Structures are given as C-alpha cells and as structure tokens.
Amino acid sequence: MLDRHAIPNFRRLLAFDAAAETNSLSRAAQMLRLSQPALTHSIAQLEAELGERLFERSPEGAFLNEAGRVFHRRSTRFFEQIRRALAVAGGRGVGAATVDLRISKLATAQVRGLLAIWRAGSFRAAARDLGIAAASLQRPARDIEQIVGVPLYRRSALGLTVNETGAELARRLALAVGEIRSGAEEIGAASQARASLRVGVLALAPRVLLARASGAVLTEGGLQRIEVVEGPYAQIASDLNDGALDLVFGALRAPPPFADLVEEPLFEDPYAIACRHGHPLTQSRVVKPSALARFDWLHPTAGLPRRDVLDELTEAWGLAAKVQFETTCLTTITALLASSDRLSILSRWHIDLDGRLARVNLPPIPHARRDVGLTFRRNWLPTPFQAQFMEGLRKEAKAIAA
Known part of the structure; x- marks a missing residue:
C-alpha cells in the first residue's frame, strides 16, 4: 500500500470507515448491507495489510485505538477527495446521495485502470504498464465510466485515452489515494x-x-x-x-x-550579474553597466525568467545582442563562468553560495520581486x-x- 502508485482496497476502507463512524461492527455491517463476518474480515485484511490493529474491541463495541484514529483522519480525507472527484466529474446536477451511491460501486480495479490510462497516455500503454492484455483493461475502464455517468475517454493519435473530464477525475483520485499512503506511513506500517x-x-x-x-x-x-x-x-x-x-x-x-x-x-533572492573570482570586473568597487559590453555572455535558454531579464538589460545597457551560447543547464553555466571571463545572470544566493563565483558590483538589477x-x-x-x-x-x- 505504501507504493506511490498502489491502489487501496475500496471495500476494506468502506468497512473500516463505517465501523469507525458507528463504533459498532453490527451497525456498520447493516449500513453497508454486509454480513458482520464479511465486514469483520474486510477490517482484519486492512489491519493485516497495515501491520497494525486499528480497533479495540469490547462488549460495548469497536473503538478506534491511537493508530486507528490517525488512519481514520486519512480515510476521512480519502473519501472527501473521492466525493469531490465524483461530484466535479458528474456535473452540477449530482447530489450527495448519488455521489455516495457511486462511491459504493467503485472497485479497486476500476480506479487502477483509470489512473494507469491517465499516466500512460493510452489504453495500450496502460495495459502494458499493468502487465495485462488491452482487452482486459476495457471492462474496468468502461465500468467506471458508467458509474460516473459521463464520457471519460476520447480518440487520439496514440489511441484511446482520457478526455479532459477523465484526466481531472484521475488527478483527484490520485490525490485521494495519496491520503491512504500517508496514513499508512503515519501509523508506521512496515516498509522501507x-x-x-x-x-x-x-x-x-x-x-x-x-x-x-x-x-x-x-x-x-x-x-x-x-x-x-x-x-x-x-x-x-x-x-x-x-x-x-x-x-x-x-x-x-x-x-x-x-x-x-x-x-x-x-x-x-534577486538576480545579479555573475562572474568568476578574480574576474577583471571584480577589481572595481563600482562597475558601470557600459563596462559589461567588453565581455561575452552565457545566456539562459529563451523563456526562462532570468533570460527575459537579461534580454531587457541587453537593450537597456546597450550590450551586444548576439547569443553565442545558451543552455538550461545551471551546472554548465557555473563551470564555464568559473573557467573564463564570461558573464551571466544568476540569483544572488546561488552566486554567494558557490565558492567559485562572484557578483559584479552593480546597482540592483531592475526586475520584478523574486x-x-x-x-x-x-x-x-x-x-x-x-x-x-x-x-x-x-x-x-x-x-x-x-
């Protein structure tokens, strides 16, 4: 259960949540229309999976212990996320009773299938990731679509994949599943x-x-x-x-x-002009922007925030507009600065925390607060x-x- 992509068993969580809310295994069984042995077995399986007992049982009822209270906080958030997910997917006309009915019909295989298709980008790729035939994925995928009551899939160049509604439902279901993983971690479920x-x-x-x-x-x-x-x-x-x-x-x-x-x-952490220690510009107490024109520049890739600032400075300070070298790789920029007289634009703290670099002593660079x-x-x-x-x-x- 602690694996980030593992899907919890919905039936066991429903059984646990009902017992936690009623403090009674018999009332919880009646609520879910199960036999008491079936409900007790589901809770026992959940406890075995977590490696922790969640209830203290007595003639007065079944009461959450400390681990159970911690896990119940997460299971409550899990079902709240599920309710929001189904309500959003179903549209404005879906009431709370309808959402709860749909939750009772959800199965682990259906959620696993939808999340796999969302992550992989197509039915075919999802089936491969799950290690099953594509035909075996069709049934649970269509079942969850019928439960939700709206189309969840569309045709694409990659084959059948989730549509916008299906993607948002899958995202919200993934967040819900994360609550159970966090709950398992909090109560110390056995895992590395x-x-x-x-x-x-x-x-x-x-x-x-x-x-x-x-x-x-x-x-x-x-x-x-x-x-x-x-x-x-x-x-x-x-x-x-x-x-x-x-x-x-x-x-x-x-x-x-x-x-x-x-x-x-x-x-x-504002931007500053970076150079190597011992650079000719570091010999001056105050540097005028015009002095920067004598040196070559290492440009961040177009579209990055600091590239936008550097482009504005190039125009404002009359620097050469040519771009000889650009990269998104910060390690490369830092290495080239440290081994040459080139200049670039980096954040103040990045420069100060790197022992190879220095700041050119200029007035603060004009840009939006960073x-x-x-x-x-x-x-x-x-x-x-x-x-x-x-x-x-x-x-x-x-x-x-x-």
Whole structure:
C-alpha cells in the first residue's frame, strides 16, 4: 500500500470507515448491507495489510485505538477527495446521495485502470504498464465510466485515452489515494519507505538549504526517505498538482499556474550579474553597466525568467545582442563562468553560495520581486515527517535571510 502508485482496497476502507463512524461492527455491517463476518474480515485484511490493529474491541463495541484514529483522519480525507472527484466529474446536477451511491460501486480495479490510462497516455500503454492484455483493461475502464455517468475517454493519435473530464477525475483520485499512503506511513506500517517525501527543486533554489534540512530529519539507519526531483518549472508544477510530488522548493511564480497550489515565500533572492573570482570586473568597487559590453555572455535558454531579464538589460545597457551560447543547464553555466571571463545572470544566493563565483558590483538589477519559497497543494496535510522537514527548511531559510 505504501507504493506511490498502489491502489487501496475500496471495500476494506468502506468497512473500516463505517465501523469507525458507528463504533459498532453490527451497525456498520447493516449500513453497508454486509454480513458482520464479511465486514469483520474486510477490517482484519486492512489491519493485516497495515501491520497494525486499528480497533479495540469490547462488549460495548469497536473503538478506534491511537493508530486507528490517525488512519481514520486519512480515510476521512480519502473519501472527501473521492466525493469531490465524483461530484466535479458528474456535473452540477449530482447530489450527495448519488455521489455516495457511486462511491459504493467503485472497485479497486476500476480506479487502477483509470489512473494507469491517465499516466500512460493510452489504453495500450496502460495495459502494458499493468502487465495485462488491452482487452482486459476495457471492462474496468468502461465500468467506471458508467458509474460516473459521463464520457471519460476520447480518440487520439496514440489511441484511446482520457478526455479532459477523465484526466481531472484521475488527478483527484490520485490525490485521494495519496491520503491512504500517508496514513499508512503515519501509523508506521512496515516498509522501507515508512516516512517519505518527494521534493521538486527548481534550478536556482539554494541546494545547501535543502541539504541542511534533509540532514536534520534523516536519522542514521532510519526508515525515512527523501527523493529530490529536478526539472523545469512547468513540469514540476504539473507533477505537484497531480500528486506526484509533495512539495516544491524554489522561486515562486506568484500566482502559481494551478488553482489548487499555494505559495509560501521564505526569502527574497534577486538576480545579479555573475562572474568568476578574480574576474577583471571584480577589481572595481563600482562597475558601470557600459563596462559589461567588453565581455561575452552565457545566456539562459529563451523563456526562462532570468533570460527575459537579461534580454531587457541587453537593450537597456546597450550590450551586444548576439547569443553565442545558451543552455538550461545551471551546472554548465557555473563551470564555464568559473573557467573564463564570461558573464551571466544568476540569483544572488546561488552566486554567494558557490565558492567559485562572484557578483559584479552593480546597482540592483531592475526586475520584478523574486522570492524563493515553498509551493504545495491547498488542502495538503503533511505527515509529521514532511512537516518536520518543512520546519527545518523554514529555519534554514530564516537564517540565510538574516
């Protein structure tokens, strides 16, 4: 269950949730129209899967223990996400009773199939990823479409894939599934990934802060795991919105590109002109912009925010408009700066934290305010491990800002 793409068993979660709400196995069984032995068996299977007992049973009823209360918080959020997903997919005319009826009909195989098609891009690719024949995927895929009551698929150049409604339903279902994974981690379900975090990191984010915050929460021989994913902002933000990432650290866009994302500024990190230590321009206490025209430039790739700023400076300062070298690779830019007299534009803290680079002593570069911070989903509930990491990152950012 702790695998990021594993799908929890809906029947077991419904049984657990009903028993948690009623404090009675018999009343929960009646609510779900199951026999009490069948409901008890479903809960026992869930407890076995998690490796933890969730209830204390007595003649007065079945009551959640501490692990059960923690897991119930996540299962409640799971079903809230499912309800929102089905309500959005079904349109305005869908009432709460209809949504609950549809939830009762959902099966694990149906959700697994829809998510696989969404992630893979087509029925054929999804079947290959699941290790089944494409024909075997047709039934669960069509069943969930009938349950939701609206078309979820369309024809494309790659074959049959999800349409806009299907993609949004799949995204919301993926976020719901993440709640169960987080709940399993919180109660310490046996796994080498017991406490996990996936962080998206943008190009100029100060890596030293990430390293310090990670070192503070990772214990020697512990079961914690932090995975850092680097990439362009558009992809990182999309992965965060889809639930593939838990958190993003780096420059904020204000506002973010998706309505479900929120930003938390940590410190300002404006752009500056970068060069190597010992560069001729570092010999002057104050450098005039006209002096920059004597040197070649390393350009960020067109479309990046700092490239837009550099293009504006090129025109304002009368610099040569020629572009001899451009790249998205920050490591390459840094290496070339350190080994030549070329110039480039980087963030202030990136320059200061790299021992090979220096800032050209210019007045502040005119550009829109640039804050570094955290981006996360609006209704995200971090696990204790994730919250501890965030607090450590905030602490390190506060120190560097001071």
